[in-house]
Amino acid sequence: MKKPVLEIKDLRTSFNIKGEYYAAVDGVTLTVHENEVVAIVGESGCGKSALALSIMGLHDRKNTKLDGQVNFGDENLLTVSRSRLNKVRGKDIGMIFQDPMTALNPLATVGRQIEEPMDYHMKLSASEKKKRTLELLRRVGIKNEQRVYEQYPHELSGGMRQRVVIAIALACDPLLLLADEPTTALDVTIQAQILDLMKELQNQMKTGIILITHDLGVVAEMADRVVVMYAGEVVEIAEVKELFENPLHPYTRSLLNSIPSNMQAKQKLHVIEGIVPSIQNLDREGCRFAPRVDWIPEEDHEKNPEMHEAAPNHFVRCTCYKTFYFPEDRVGENEYVATNS
Amino acid sequence: MLKFILRRTLIMIPQLILLSLVIFVLAKAMPGDAVTGAFMGNPDATPEQIEKIREKFGLNDPWYVQYGRWIGKAVKGDFGQSYTHQQPVTTLIAGRVENTVLLSLFTAIMIYLIAIPLGIVAGRWTDSWADKLIVTYNYVAFATPLFVFALLMLFIFAFLLGWFPYGGSVDIRIESGTWDYVVSRAKHLFLPVMSAAIIGTVGTIQYLRNDIIDQKNKDYVKTARSKGVPEGRVYTRHILRNSLLPIAAFLGYEITGLISGSVFIETIFSYQGLGQLFIQSIGLRDFTVVTALVLISGTAVVVGTMLSDIILSIVDPRIRIE
Numbered sequence A: 001m002k003k004p005v006l007e008i009k010d011l012r013t014s015f016n017i018k019g020e021y022y023a024a025v026d027g028v029t030l031t032v033h034e035n036e037v038v039a040i041v042g043e044s045g046c047g048k049s050a051l052a053l054s055i056m057g058l059h060d061r062k063n064t065k066l067d068g069q070v071n072f073g074d075e076n077l078l079t080v081s082r083s084r085l086n087k088v089r090g091k092d093i094g095m096i097f098q099d100p101m102t103a104l105n106p107l108a109t110v111g112r113q114i115e116e117p118m119d120y121h122m123k124l125s126a127s128e129k130k131k132r133t134l135e136l137l138r139r140v141g142i143k144n145e146q147r148v149y150e151q152y153p154h155e156l157s158g159g160m161r162q163r164v165v166i167a168i169a170l171a172c173d174p175l176l177l178l179a180d181e182p183t184t185a186l187d188v189t190i191q192a193q194i195l196d197l198m199k200e201l202q203n204q205m206k207t208g209i210i211l212i213t214h215d216l217g218v219v220a221e222m223a224d225r226v227v228v229m230y231a232g233e234v235v236e237i238a239e240v241k242e243l244f245e246n247p248l249h250p251y252t253r254s255l256l257n258s259i260p261s262n263m264q265a266k267q268k269l270h271v272i273e274g275i276v277p278s279i280q281n282l283d284r285e286g287c288r289f290a291p292r293v294d295w296i297p298e299e300d301h302e303k304n305p306e307m308h309e310a311a312p313n314h315f316v317r318c319t320c321y322k323t324f325y326f327p328e329d330r331v332g333e334n335e336y337v338a339t340n341s
Numbered sequence B: 001m002l003k004f005i006l007r008r009t010l011i012m013i014p015q016l017i018l019l020s021l022v023i024f025v026l027a028k029a030m031p032g033d034a035v036t037g038a039f040m041g042n043p044d045a046t047p048e049q050i051e052k053i054r055e056k057f058g059l060n061d062p063w064y065v066q067y068g069r070w071i072g073k074a075v076k077g078d079f080g081q082s083y084t085h086q087q088p089v090t091t092l093i094a095g096r097v098e099n100t101v102l103l104s105l106f107t108a109i110m111i112y113l114i115a116i117p118l119g120i121v122a123g124r125w126t127d128s129w130a131d132k133l134i135v136t137y138n139y140v141a142f143a144t145p146l147f148v149f150a151l152l153m154l155f156i157f158a159f160l161l162g163w164f165p166y167g168g169s170v171d172i173r174i175e176s177g178t179w180d181y182v183v184s185r186a187k188h189l190f191l192p193v194m195s196a197a198i199i200g201t202v203g204t205i206q207y208l209r210n211d212i213i214d215q216k217n218k219d220y221v222k223t224a225r226s227k228g229v230p231e232g233r234v235y236t237r238h239i240l241r242n243s244l245l246p247i248a249a250f251l252g253y254e255i256t257g258l259i260s261g262s263v264f265i266e267t268i269f270s271y272q273g274l275g276q277l278f279i280q281s282i283g284l285r286d287f288t289v290v291t292a293l294v295l296i297s298g299t300a301v302v303v304g305t306m307l308s309d310i311i312l313s314i315v316d317p318r319i320r321i322e
Helices: A048-056 A082-088 A110-121 A126-139 A145-150 A158-170 A188-205 A216-222 A240-245 A250-257 A327-340 B002-029 B034-039 B047-057 B063-075 B089-124 B129-143 B146-160 B179-200 B202-216 B219-226 B231-260 B263-268 B274-283 B287-315
Strands: A004-017 A020-033 A037-041 A064-072 A093-096 A176-180 A208-213 A225-230 A233-239 A307-311 A314-317
Touching (some): A020 A233, A093 A158, A110 A158, A225 A250, B002 B287, B063 B287, B274 B287
Parallel strands (some): A176 A208
Antiparallel strands (some): A233 A314
16 A cells, blocks of 8 residues: 555635635545545636645635645644745645746746755755756756756746746655646647656656646546546546546536547537536535536435445545436437437 | 947937927927017017027027027037026036936935835735835825925925925035035935925835735746745745836836926925926026926936836846847
8 A cells, every 4th residue: 555645634725705715625635645646637616726726825825714634744734834834845745837938937047946945945055956956957858958057937938948847846856746737838749748758757756746637638648546626526536547437427427528539520529518606606505516417306416415435446426426317318319219210 | 238238329319319309399489589588578678689689699590500500519518508697508507417416316216215115015915004004105195296295394394393404405605525515415405305205206116016916926926935935035036026127127217207307396495406497497488498408308318218228128037138
């Protein structure tokens, strides 16, 4: 059994909107082990990024309330002091951000920005820092590292900048990497390169990775385990192979059904009607996905949906997965019957 | 870099020519000229005499001839004679340039001394009581006309309390070069500088505050925090560098703006500077002085703009030109 690196227990992140707190992450429990890539998937607004920022304590403290536990090592990161948190950030946990165009300080050289976390977490001389930085740049696939070291972010392409962002996250050999949509802002060819790089680095460094994405292709390529989130809750957790072969929750099945594929070339693409409700308008009673699958009778949902272990290590929320079907499948059957008779 | 500065300087030449042309034509279009200004209401001056004087000063020549004559000399630093003061315009201005430059320089320093700490406090601790206080000050000062505030300062600190002199630039009884002379100058500068700075700083405070609020939500700040950079350093190393950049770049405009904009302050504090000379000369239709002053302040603005561009190109790597 692998050692857990990070254990999140019943994490609830609430934002203050006009004096009231609304939970964007609503009772998430999740474990990440050594050398494991856990992908968190879901639509925009389902709480994925809020979850990542909560782990690092990067939300605006004044307007955010954090409950539950984020256990890292033998500490709960939600209750440690600010200075202690700063010792963990950048050293034990590295973070890769979504948009490399804005994630770097425009006024500092690449070298300076990679060396910065070393200033706080490692006792190195200036020349040692530079040596390490050049090595990191090489490791993230930058060939003319001497030149890039001196350059400013605006002189680099998006793909190069994302490599720099990754180098920053890796600067102090973290135990855990948080990658918040690391390829979303890049174009497709660069996406593939960055994913390959991350996989390669993960194989070398044996870090745990939390990979946040809405791209199921990325999930299939990178993840060991998948966590599907909807409206702030985890609705399904399974090994990646199991999830793609045997998706259970209606939301997971809808997501997978919305991917264009060769197999269904003549079929209409499935559309999940509606949007994720905003955190103020979310009905927190009952199954949260119910309004978007309104053809499923109410009694098929649980009153207080719980996680059920449907198969070994495969967890799913609510009971509605048992009877769920896609209406277009039934319509197709009916038409078939009609034309035959 | 040198090439950029050179090119930026060359662009100034057509700007200055255009500026001088516009100033000259506008000045000519003003009703009356130096002669009517000087002899207005003098019953002893006959129309023939006036016409003679006009002829003597070349005021009857076509405007482009007059312009050529004026600009040709101006380039060599000769702006002609002041009609009313009966001395070369250059001498007249030179005697006052120092006063205005001192006033503007200290005002600019004061503006930044007030704006930078207040802007940082308000921007970093948004919605705190300190921020609310600073924002209130901003709104009040923004709505207060400079001349009203300056008069109030004069009334309180010069008239009621008697801490500072009413006006002038130095006590004329004191010999120049002595320590007392410096003290006297400082005392005379204090009220005009403080009045102009307390009112003039609000734009910079507001700008800095808003820019910090803007910067602190940017992704690169999250990156800095995720590196474990302590909060204070996040501000000093990351946010402030980005926020102070436009303010540093604005320095050029600010100082030249103050030089050409000191009319109110100098008039209220009877401070012998260019602004006061300007207002007096307009009243007297002292054409040569007015055009010279407008040309100088116009040039100051053009040079200030160039200075700002150059400063910005030095501090911001994104527009550094190879």
